[in-house]
Amino acid sequence: MSRSQPQTNVEFVAELMEFSAHGALIQAFVLQALTYYAYRVAAADPDALDTGLVNGHAWHGCALEVQQRLKRHLQE
Template sequence: MKDELDNAVSAGPATRKTNIEVVTDLMEYSRFGGLAQAFVMDALAKHADRVATSDPEAFDTAFLSGHAWVGVAKEIKAKLDAHLSFVISRQIKDPQCPNTKTKVAAKWKCCR
C-alpha cells in the first residue's frame, strides 16, 4: 500500500490520471473487491446528502458559487437515490437476496 501511495505522489503531471481514471481505479481495482465499490458509493451518497441540505452561502468563494455546488450535490443525490432505489427494490423482490432484511434496505423509502 505504501508503494502505491509513493507512486501516486511521485507521478508527475505527464503521468497524472484523469478524475474518471482515478474513480475507475477505485471502483474496479481493489484488493477488497466489490467492497471498494460499496465504499465509494456510500461516500458519494453521504457527501452529496450533506452538501445538498446545506446553506449554499457556506460554500461561496471567489472561485466557487455555493448555489452551483449545492445544485450539483442535489443532482448527484437524486441520481444516486434513483440508482440505489432501483437496485434495492430488485433485491427486495427477490426473497433469496441476502440483503433483503438489512439496514441498507430499510434506509430507502421505496423499500418500506
C-alpha cells in the same frame, strides 16, 4: 502503474472502483461516501458554500443532482 500523463479524475475513480485490495466492497464504500457528502452539502445554505473557486449555489446543485441520480441508480 507508471504513466507519462497524470490520470484524469474519471480514470482515477474508475481504477479505484475496479481495483481494490478489498474487492467489490470498495464500490459500496464509494457510493456511501457520495451519499453522505451529497446529503451534507444539500442540507447546507448554498451561500455558505461559496469559496474563491466554487460558486456555492452550483456546488449545492451538484449535491442535489448526485442525490437524485444515486436514488434512481439504487432503486433499479
